Amino acid sequence: xxxxxxxxxxxxxxxxxxxxxxxxxxxxxxxxxxxxxxxxxxxxxxxxxxxxxxxxxxxxxxxxxxxxxxxxxxxxxxxxxxxxxxxxxxxxxxxxxxxxxxxxxxxxxxxxxxxxxxxxxxxxxxxxxxxxxxxxxxxxxxxxxxxxxxxxxxxxxxxxxxxxxxxxxxxxxxxxxxxxxxxxxxxxxxxxxxxxxxxxxxxxxxxxxxxxxxxxxxxxxxxxxxxxxxxxxxxxxxxxxxxxxxxxxxxxxxxxxxxxxxxxxxxxxxxxxxxxxxxxxxxxxxxxxxxxxxxxxxxxxxxxxxxxxxxxxxxxxxxxxxxxxxxxxxxxxxxxxxxxxxxxxxxxxxxx
Numbered sequence: 001x002x003x004x005x006x007x008x009x010x011x012x013x014x015x016x017x018x019x020x021x022x023x024x025x026x027x028x029x030x031x032x033x034x035x036x037x038x039x040x041x042x043x044x045x046x047x048x049x050x051x052x053x054x055x056x057x058x059x060x061x062x063x064x065x066x067x068x069x070x071x072x073x074x075x076x077x078x079x080x081x082x083x084x085x086x087x088x089x090x091x092x093x094x095x096x097x098x099x100x101x102x103x104x105x106x107x108x109x110x111x112x113x114x115x116x117x118x119x120x121x122x123x124x125x126x127x128x129x130x131x132x133x134x135x136x137x138x139x140x141x142x143x144x145x146x147x148x149x150x151x152x153x154x155x156x157x158x159x160x161x162x163x164x165x166x167x168x169x170x171x172x173x174x175x176x177x178x179x180x181x182x183x184x185x186x187x188x189x190x191x192x193x194x195x196x197x198x199x200x201x202x203x204x205x206x207x208x209x210x211x212x213x214x215x216x217x218x219x220x221x222x223x224x225x226x227x228x229x230x231x232x233x234x235x236x237x238x239x240x241x242x243x244x245x246x247x248x249x250x251x252x253x254x255x256x257x258x259x260x261x262x263x264x265x266x267x268x269x270x271x272x273x274x275x276x277x278x279x280x281x282x283x284x285x286x287x288x289x290x291x292x293x294x295x296x297x298x299x300x301x302x303x304x305x306x307x308x309x310x311x312x313x314x315x316x317x318x319x320x321x322x323x324x325x326x327x328x329x330x331x332x333x334x335x336x337x338x339x340x341x342x343x344x345x346x347x348x349x350x351x352x
Contacts, residue, residue: 004067005036012040029337070091077098090125095117097260126148132151154265175188177253177255179217180206184256189224190299273319
């Protein structure tokens, strides 16, 4: 197999969906026998300084033309297009979701990132995405030819057989996602306040991602009087998170956009009914018989979906059984790597 490189901004061991994807992809490509070099880039993307941008582009421009390089979209979409054009190695762009769609960007910043990412995608020999939704976005809005798009869905680690699922009382509502406005934890908190007449407990687990957002969420929890029932756990070890999935009765994420959403696969694999939003790749990721999807930013609708699952045991059991069935059919990370490997080989063949 052709040796290749993977360029990732920041620490690849960071606990977020995108970094988990990158890390597992790198592991599986190496396990399959491919020589893979990891190239760490600045952790300040998508807003690096000029000096960081120049240093990272120099690293990428030094890669020889016979070594394809896969560049994570958090960096690739924000790089100087002139610098990207000077990269001689065949480029495979790994786009988790377009940068311009991030929640909270000023319109001018979103427009700049859209133009930058669209320009850089013209220099990518192949493009890997985690979902058909992201593939369609790049084809329709960014002009990426469909023949250059490779959909490599995230793999799923099956939950351990032991210990078995042991839902706790009162029912645990579990939410997993980085502490960033895009994940809609504020909407979930507002929805929970609307069902405070019911018996439940909740945990939000996620790596702090935007300065001050964790504090804002804690203030909201306190102001709504939910501190005794809702815990903002931030990041927890993998073993502890598996325990929370085993104890939960409902998975809830009021996300405003997802390029895929690895956590939905995890919830399905653990047999959890899902409450989320009709946005991005979520409708393609959450089967209709395993979850309830509501409009974005609608705390009232989100609350009603939670109420239905908490008060109707038959509905909860039906969605849980469907989630478990779908979870058993999910792809593994080896298949994700096979598809990404084909993209690397195609990029190398095109360059040759």
